[in-house]
Amino acid sequence: MTHSPKLLEKMQNTLRRKHYAYRTEKTYLDWARRYILFHNKRHPQEMGVPEIETYLTYLAVERNVSASTQNQALAGIIFLYTQVLKIEIDPKEINASRAKRSQKLPVVLSKEEAHKIINLMVGTHKLMTQILYGGGLRLMEVIRLRTKDIDFANRQIIVRSGKGDKDRVTMLPEKIIEPLQNHLFRIKEVHKLHLKNGYGSVYLPNALAIKYPHAKIEWQWQWVFPSKTLSKDPHSGETRRHHLGASSLQRAVRKAGKLSGINKRISPHTFRHSFATHLLENGYDIRTVQELLGHKNVQTTMIYTHVLNRGGIYVRSPLDD
Structure with a gap:
């Protein structure tokens, strides 16, 4: 992939310019990288809502990730499109299979x-x-x-x-x-x-x-x-x-x-x-x-x-x- 190193570097610069936390920076970059690799290193500019839906569905169905992890992946990908590529994508338009949100009660000590x-x-x-x-x-x-x-x-x-x-x-x-x-x-x-x-x-x-x-x-x-x-x-x-x-x-x-x-x-x-x-x-x-x-x-x-x-x-x- 000839474009992704420059693209991810641009994404990193954008995250820092907007003062995102270092942990968030690493997380968003990682999800953007995984998204690109999942689609055989295609440039995100050549992709859109259908490819995002496919990837998020894969995370929920094949990888069995939690709802919070899937939401984190979506946030990183949306940031890539809207803030770096300047392509407007409404998260509400994305119709992917959603990971089930855990109904577990928190562990509490006496x-x-x-x-x-x-x-x-x-x-x-x-x-x-x-x-x-x-x-x-x-x-x-x-x-x-x-x-x-x-x-x-x-x-x-x-x-x-x-x-x-x-x-x-x-x-x-x-x-x-x-x-x-x-x-x-x-x-x-x-x-x-x-x-x-x-x-x-x-x-x-x-x-x-x-x-x-x-x-x-x-x-x-x-x-x-x-x-x-x-x-x-x-x-x-x-x-x-x-x-x-x-x-x-x-x-x-x-x-x-x-x-x-x-x-x-x-x-x-x-x-x-x-x-x-x-x-x-x-x-x-x-x-x-x-x-x-x-x-x-x-x-x-x-x-x-x-x-x-x-x-x-x-x-x-x-x-x-």
Whole structure:
């Protein structure tokens, strides 16, 4: 294929110009590449709705992908056409076989189970998991926290550019204030050392690096959970300290989950599910929980009311009469 390398490079440049997250950039490029390869390396300009439908149907029927994965593929392909090739395609016109959306209820820990797992963890990973459970943050939201997002005075955490690129506020648990302050003190000392050695800068979102050229070395913009090692920025090529990787926390949570002996599939997101469920158990209204979670639609939050009702939690079994 003679066209695709230049085309995918153009797509990458467009994604970066529009300030898409690096993970989204990689995902969209991968789906565009797979779409082209599926159609024997034909140029997308020679294809259209029928070929998109064929590929999406293949994903659902032959590959048996989830609905979210199929939607992700569609989003990447639509971006290629509308933003790169400037060919308007309405997703509503695409009549492909749709992957079935899972009806599974989320895995939720009891309060005792959540504390048991957290108490089996140590150091930075323990602190991160306490924020997952104590504030209901998503995995990447915790990892991407910057020091300015922690508001000790008002006991709150500001979640910047969450899902849907929206900011929100959630609570900062009283229990972690002192360990988090101690953690930030240590991080700040390391930051000072890096500045002396010519490093200490971080990635800044969108055009902030141009508008505020010195902001990248300021303390307020530093990661709350930085990586232990320096790395090269994939966009700029600059050597700097990035935030901890997602896999590091995922491994730590899985390890603690196994050690706990709790027979549930436990991941960092399990603590977000548990946060929502336990708030509802404590009598907080669904709209409050929706805002804390950052859900656009209250129907998404309603899944936790089903979790509360499962297994007859509030219904007495006739066997116990």
